[in-house]
Structures are given as structure tokens and as C-alpha cells.
């Protein structure tokens with residue numbers, strides 16, 4: 121079976137390259153925003169949409185007049201319109217709100233939709249002769265495994281784990297002051313993997329990290345909470361010290377060390393857990409938009425972030441793929457309200473932690489009930505429900 125999966129690595133552009141990448145991001149953002157406005161204006165005037173191809177054609181024409189559009193490779197520049205198309209599609213299909221103008225912090229990645237060197241038929245522009253030859257795309261790896269980007273040069277990438285499979289595209293992403301290369305690869309996985317259990321549903325916990333549909337509870341790791349408390353104290357101490365004094369410098373280093381420790385321990389926990397789940401279940405079902413909806417709720421925000429659900433989802437996704445299984449997000453549809461026993465709707469606020477069904481007598485932990493519903497929804501999606 122051929123699967124698509126992502127590998128993320130930190131990359132280290134030099135000062136000049138960073139400035140260039142920053143400027144490319146703002147060009148893309150500006151293209152995105154003006155295309156969004158163009159689409160709106162066009163619709164108001166003509167009662168019809170402006171298509172991606174029309175936008176791409178317009179950009180091609182603009183390139184002749186606006187020289188800075190030529191300072192960056194054209195692939196990520198064209199890809200901007202795919203993003204806009206996707207944003208509209210998500211809106212029309214009820215998965216997202218109406219697309220907004222993007223602020224600086226919201227536009228932080230460039231997508232190179234082709235990668236590497238490929239032997240292709242190429243037409244000679246003057247003679248019209250068609251010949252096969254190797255074509256190097258705007259993004260590729262050079263002989264020393266640096267990421268080679270046209271108009272930018274070679275950038276060192278820390279390949280902390282091997283990149284396996286055929287690279288189909290690469291995304292360059294800015295996160296704070298750091299830069300990452302995310303390679304999307306296609307690779308074959310063993311189809312004859314045996315899984316102990318066919319499927320599970322996972323509900324994100326609040327006090328707990330997660331609950332599985334078989335009732336297994338995964339607690340938030342205590343050691344993490346402990347280091348985090350320690351970190352908070354160290355930060356407080358630092359803030360009371362005289363800035364730039366020797367003690368301040370020492371304490372600052374202390375704080376940085378603790379930060380690294382927290383991040384490492386959290387990552388370690390998530391890696392182990394996602395590994396275990398990916399080896400046990402062929403299908404892992406989770407709720408779509410789970411994180412977005414919960415982060416909106418201020419009381420829940422902290423525990424969600426602490427638990428690192430976003431990072432967890434990514435790890436689980438590639439580990440499941442890697443092992444021949446699959447992570448599937450399903451649309452949240454009253455998963456915490458409906459009774460997993462008889463499907464009756466039992467309305468309850470977030471503070472009600474137990475599901476009690478008056479129709480069939482089911483009494484379950486709220487999250488456990490939700491996890492069962494998530495699994496059932498996933499199985500229905502794949503038509504895998506056990507036949508009665």
C-alpha cells in the first residue's frame with residue numbers, strides 16, 4: 121500500500137536567507153490577500169467566482185509589471201491560490217469560517233509542490249525538439265544533503281531521523297524564530313501487518329489526557345506538571361534579579377535548561393503513547409476540529425496546550441501511516457451528548473462529568489461515552505460496523 125506521510129526537520133538558513141524567506145512570505149501573504157479581495161469584488165460585480173486558473177493567469181501578467189514577484193520561485197507563489205481555493209471550499213462545506221485577510225503571523229509557510237530531480241520530456245523552445253533530460257525543481261537536495269532552493273541557495277537541514285520514501289513536496293515553515301522543512305513523501309508500507317485490535321475512538325480529556333473507547337484512561341503525566349511548576353518558580357526568580365548581572369545570566373541559563381527539559385519530556389511522552397496506539401489499533405478515530413473548538417474555551421485552553429494535542433495528532437498520524445494503520449478524524453456531531461448505548465440525546469454542560477441515560481440506563485464517564493461514539497462514527501464512515 122502506498123501512503124503519504126510527512127517528515128518534519130529543523131533547518132538553519134543564514135541571516136541573509138532568513139531575510140529573503142521572510143520577504144517571500146510577505147509577498148505570498150500579499151498575493152493571498154489581494155486575491156481574496158479580487159474574488160470578493162469580482163463576485164459583487166458579476167455574481168460569480170474568480171477561479172484559481174484566472175488568478176494564476178493574472179499573476180503571470182503581473183510578473184511583467186511587478187519586478188519583486190520575480191525575486192522568488194514561482195511554485196510557492198502559484199500555490200497561494202490553492203490555499204485560497206481550499207479556504208473557500210472549507211467554508212462552503214461547513215468546515216471553516218469565511219476566509220479572512222491574513223496577518224503577518226498567520227502566513228508562515230511556503231509550499232514547493234514539486235521536488236527533486238526528475239527525468240522528463242522537455243521541449244527545446246527554439247528548435248521545438250522534444251528530448252528527455254533531468255530537470256531540477258525549485259526545491260531539491262544537493263550532494264551533501266542540504267536543501268537546495270532556487271533563488272535562495274543551500275540550507276543545512278538537521279535530519280534527526282532518516283527521510284524515507286519519494287519526496288512529493290516540501291513546505292518551509294517559520295515558527296517563531298525557527299525554520300522547519302516538512303517533506304511530504306510517498307512510500308510503500310507493509311500491508312500484512314497484524315493489529316491486536318481493529319479500531320479505537322479517542323476523546324480528548326480535560327483532567328485526563330485522553331480516554332479510549334474501551335474505557336482506558338490516559339492521565340496527564342505527573343512528572344511534566346512537576347517540571348512545569350519548577351520552571352514557573354525559576355522564571356519568577358529571574359524576573360526579580362538585576363538584568364545582565366552575573367546571577368541573572370546564570371539564572372537565565374537555568375530557565376532555558378528547564379524549558380528544554382519540559383519540551384523533551386513532553387515530546388517523549390507523546391512519542392511513546394502514539395507509538396503504542398499505532399501498534400495496537402489499525403484504525404484510530406479522533407474528532408475533527410477538536411482542538412480548535414476547545415481552545416476557544418478559555419478555561420480549557422491551558423490544559424489542551426499542556427497536553428500538546430496538536431503535536432500528538434501529527435505524531436499519531438505519521439506513526440499510524442508508517443505502520444500500515446490509519447488515523448481518521450471524524451466530524452464532531454453530538455459525540456459527548458448522545459448516548460453510546462441507545463443513541464438518545466442527553467444534553468449536558470461541560471461541567472457534567474458523567475453520562476447518565478434515562479432511556480436505556482447507561483451510566484458512563486462523559487469522555488468514555490464520547491470515545492465510544494467517536495469510534496462508532498468512524499466505523500460507520502468506513503462501513504466497518506460489526507453486522508448484527
Ligand SMILES: [Zn+2]
Pocket residue numbers: 459460461462463464477478479480481482
Ligand atoms: Zn441510552
